[in-house]
Amino acid sequence: MKILIRKGRLVDPASGRDEVGDLAIAAGRIVGLGRVPADFQPNRTIDATGFVVAPGLVDLATRLREPGHEHEGMLESELNAAAAGGVTSLVCLPDTDPPLDEPGLLEMLKFRARNLSLARVFPLGALTRGLGGDALTEMAELTEAGCIGFSQAEVPIADTSILLRALQYASTYRYGVWLRPQDAWLGRGVAASGPLATRLGLTGVPVASSVRAWNWTVCPTSGEAGLSPHFPSSRPRPAMSRPTFPPT
């Protein structure tokens, strides 16, 4: 199978390319980028005028609604939407109902996603049982069942001693942890603290919410715990550049 994609805006972050041109694919591999080999005889030609042609996007923090929230979206509808938006791989958060804290749930999700053959699904397992923030999940078992890391989704662990243990346990096996750096109490607002939130009468999320949470997420397991790019407050970056390390 040979495909020619013509006149698309070719975007390739790896090489820094961003220009209008043609792309030739043979047997699933790129054989011409920008310029097409003279002898290339496509089976199919796609006119991509006005479209971006880019490597498949990876969404690092997706919510799939199955199981438990099928009325909001089915696995097929979510993966179709992902593929339509150019997302070929997605990492899904564990806050389904029930949460992804059992190997069987992960195996079922992987199996169903594979059968749909739309976007590839890389699930995150729950960091604590039922996302309750009390007891660790069987991370080794969940990893064997196919999860690529662990997360609390949007349910922060209130007890920071348990958060510390969870990060220590995960880093024993070098498992990645996706954390939303948002303090459980300070982060309860709906908008970044500031004049806009004040004017609109919205409960603000102060910068301290992210700073406090960030200080924890970079604690002794730094370098081994991953992070999701959720920053709910307005100025987290300066704090990120000079994290303070709490005593272990």
Added chain:
Amino acid sequence: MLASRHPQLNKHGELIHLLTLEGLPRDVIHHILDTASTFLSVHEREVKKVPLLRGKSVFNLFFENSTRTRTTFEIAAKRLSADVINLDIARSSTAKGETLLDTIANLSAMHADMFVVRHGESGAPFLIAQHCAPHVHVVNAGDGRHAHPTQGLLDMYTIRHYKKDFSGLTVAIIGDIVHSRVARSDIHALSILGVPEIRGVGPKTLVPGDLAPMGVHVYHDLADGIRDADVIIMLRLQNERMTGAMLPSAGEYFKTFGLKPEKLQLAKPDCIVMHPGPINRGVEIDSAVADGTHSVILPQVTFGIAVRMAVMSIIAGNEP
């Protein structure tokens, strides 16, 4: 100088209390182990007694529950012909609100000669040793997470019995080191006796990363930690650690850090497997290993009585 640093030594450097193994001179440890070996044969006699502590009163003060350790101390004291008094201290004096030092003062007034103390707080036996009458000797039978020196000594006895020499050994201590007084006493003793490679093995929630100043190499992978070990000391995993923030489940612990026959093959062919007991089969150790040819768990118990006899007879024989 030595005596001021070590309240358990008198001015001649002799042992008058046994509170911790940390900082004990190597010859003091070997003297205890040598003495213990002379007591081993007492167990096989028709009359299992020697008269070394005849007329002395040994008070077992267990502020924390224990059956096994209390019993072994009781057997050891009785084989030395001492009178043994077991006090249900946790449910009497302490429950009535008496302070620790008042309890000790009262018991000293009953002319006790030796206190065998187990306490949930690290350091309690030190406090008792500092405040009891000069003629009273104190043996620490386990204080908090700090020390369990007689267990440490019986572990050293066991290693010396099977390996003869400490100078070329690799010893892996596996499991819940952070909560273990046994591990701390073992580490100090192994270090004093010149073991060149002491390893702490377990998940990061149970094995602190800052053990290097104690001379311990930390491993968070069982296979790496066990490789070429001469001695494996398994630690008991307490039930309350198995579910919660320390570990997700007993099953996952067994899968990742449980000692199974295939893992044991990574150690030296003549390695010995030790455990302070009580063992959790299928949690920290597979039955095939606990009952296997490398296991010296039951001999440890036998040696434990001889070692406790040695400790009690030595400290009772030294002047304050």
